[in-house]
Amino acid sequence: MRYFYAILLFLVVAVLAIAGFRGQLSKKPPVLLFGDMHEQPKFRAQDSSSLFPDRRADRPAVPGTVPFVNAKQETYPFLAPRDRFREDRYLTTGEIGDGSVGETDFGAGFPIRITHELMLQGERRYEIHCAVCHGRTGNGEGITRQYGMIATPSFHDTRLREMSDGEIYSVIVHGRGTMGEYGSKLTVEERWAVTAYVRALQLAGHASPEDVPEALREGMGL
Amino acid sequence: MANIFPEWSNTVPRKVIVALIVLIILVSSGIAYYFTPEYTRVGYAPDQPVPFDHHLHVEQVGMDCRYCHTNVEISGRAGVPAASTCMNCHDTIKSDSPLLAPIRESYESGEPVEWVRIHQAPEHVYFNHAAHVNRGVSCVECHGEVNRMEVVRHEKSLSMAFCLECHNEPERYVRPLDKVYDLDWEAVSPTAQVEMGRKLVEEWSVNPPLNCSGCHR
Numbered sequence: 001m002r003y004f005y006a007i008l009l010f011l012v013v014a015v016l017a018i019a020g021f022r023g024q025l026s027k028k029p030p031v032l033l034f035g036d037m038h039e040q041p042k043f044r045a046q047d048s049s050s051l052f053p054d055r056r057a058d059r060p061a062v063p064g065t066v067p068f069v070n071a072k073q074e075t076y077p078f079l080a081p082r083d084r085f086r087e088d089r090y091l092t093t094g095e096i097g098d099g100s101v102g103e104t105d106f107g108a109g110f111p112i113r114i115t116h117e118l119m120l121q122g123e124r125r126y127e128i129h130c131a132v133c134h135g136r137t138g139n140g141e142g143i144t145r146q147y148g149m150i151a152t153p154s155f156h157d158t159r160l161r162e163m164s165d166g167e168i169y170s171v172i173v174h175g176r177g178t179m180g181e182y183g184s185k186l187t188v189e190e191r192w193a194v195t196a197y198v199r200a201l202q203l204a205g206h207a208s209p210e211d212v213p214e215a216l217r218e219g220m221g222l
Numbered sequence: 223m224a225n226i227f228p229e230w231s232n233t234v235p236r237k238v239i240v241a242l243i244v245l246i247i248l249v250s251s252g253i254a255y256y257f258t259p260e261y262t263r264v265g266y267a268p269d270q271p272v273p274f275d276h277h278l279h280v281e282q283v284g285m286d287c288r289y290c291h292t293n294v295e296i297s298g299r300a301g302v303p304a305a306s307t308c309m310n311c312h313d314t315i316k317s318d319s320p321l322l323a324p325i326r327e328s329y330e331s332g333e334p335v336e337w338v339r340i341h342q343a344p345e346h347v348y349f350n351h352a353a354h355v356n357r358g359v360s361c362v363e364c365h366g367e368v369n370r371m372e373v374v375r376h377e378k379s380l381s382m383a384f385c386l387e388c389h390n391e392p393e394r395y396v397r398p399l400d401k402v403y404d405l406d407w408e409a410v411s412p413t414a415q416v417e418m419g420r421k422l423v424e425e426w427s428v429n430p431p432l433n434c435s436g437c438h439r
Contacts, residue, residue, distance in 0.1 A: 022261045030263045040345040045299045128286040143283050147315045180310035185292045
C-alpha cells in the first residue's frame with residue numbers, strides 16, 4: 001500500500017514538473033483537447049491559405065473593381081461595403097475639372113453638410129490618426145517629432161491656411177511627402193469630417209477672445 | 223477449520239476503496255486543472271516576425287488602439303494592420319532598424335508579414351468586435367492589459383464560461399464609450415461600476431444573447 005501512495009506521489013510530482021501550472025508563458029501553440037469543429041475547413045479574415053501563391057486567403061480586389069450596393073444592402077446598410085462608388089468627383093477626390101490637364105485642380109468648399117456630429121466625428125478621427133504627428137492643436141508638434149519626424153508642418157502656417165479644402169482632403173486620401181495615405185482608414189465622410197476639423201483647428205489657432213460666443217466665455221475663463 | 227483468508231485480508235476492501243477514492247480525486251482534479259483554456263491557452267506568447275512592443279507604442283508614444291486596429295469599430299474583425307500602416311512612421315523613424323526589415327520587405331514586395339495569431343476563438347464561435355466595443359466593452363476585458371505588454375500574451379482564457387460571465391451580468395463590465403480604448407480606466411469602486419453599468423445597459427438596451435445561436439452558428 002505504501003508503494004501505491006509513493007508511486008502516486010511520484011506521478012503527481014512528475015505531472016506538475018512536466019505540465020507546470022496555469023498561465024505559464026509558452027511559445028508553443030495551444031494544444032487542442034477537443035478539436036471537433038474548432039478548426040473548420042474554411043477561411044476567416046486575414047487567414048493564410050496554401051491555395052494561392054501569395055499565401056493570402058483574403059484576395060486583393062482586381063484592379064478597377066468598383067464597390068457597389070445591391071438591393072439587399074440598401075435595406076440593410078450594415079451589409080454594404082464601407083465606401084461605395086459615387087459619381088460625384090469632388091466629393092470623392094477633392095478635385096474639380098475633368099482631370100485632363102497635367103496640373104491637378106483642387107476645389108474649395110464642403111460637399112457634405114457640416115453638423116456638430118460631423119465635427120465630433122472629425123475630432124475623434126483626427127485624435128486617432130493625425131494627432132500623433134500633427135499634434136492635438138495642429139501645430140506639427142506631435143509625439144513623433146521627438147523620435148525624428150521633423151518635417152511635419154504646422155496647420156497654422158500661411159501656406160496650409162491658404163490650402164483649399166479639396167487639397168487637404170486629397171492629402172488625407174493619398175498622403176504627401178513623408179505622410180502616408182489615410183484613405184484606406186477613413187471613409188469619404190470621415191475624410192471630410194477630418195478636413196473640417198483641420199479647418200476648425202486653423203480657425204482656433206488664429207482666434208481672439210472676441211470670437212468666442214458670449215455665453216461660453218465664462219466657462220473658458222475669458 | 224483453519225481460516226481460508228489470512229487476517230490481513232480483513233483490511234483490504236477498506237484500503238482499496240480509500241486508494242480508489244484518492245486516485246479518482248487526483249485524476250479529476252488534474253483534468254479540471256489542465257483540460258481547460260485557462261491552462262492550454264493562457265500564457266501563449268509566441269515569437270512574432272517583428273517584436274512589436276505594444277507598451278512602447280501605447281504608453282510611451284500615446285497611440286490609440288484604432289490607429290492600427292482601424293476596423294474594430296465597424297467590423298467583426300479588429301484586423302492586423304498592413305505594413306503600410308507601420309511605414310507611415312517607420313519610413314522616417316528607425317527606418318534602418320534590422321528588427322523592422324520584415325515590414326520594409328513586405329512594404330516593397332506586397333507579400334504579407336506572417337504574424338502569429340494569439341487569440342483565436344474556435345471557428346464555431348462568431349465573435350464580433352464592433353458589437354462589443356460600440357457597447358462599452360473595452361479591449362482590456364478580453365485581451366488583458368495589452369497596453370502594458372512588451373510581448374503580447376494570451377491573458378484571459380476566452381473559454382465559454384468566460385464569455386458567459388459578462389453575458390449574464392453585463393453591468394459589471396460595460397463602461398462609457400469614451401473609455402473603451404482607455405485600458406487603464408476603472409470605475410471608482412465595484413458598486414459604482416454596477417450602478418453605472420445598470421444605467422448604460424438600460425440606456426443602450428444591451429441584451430447579450432444567452433442562447434446557443436447567439437454565438438454559435
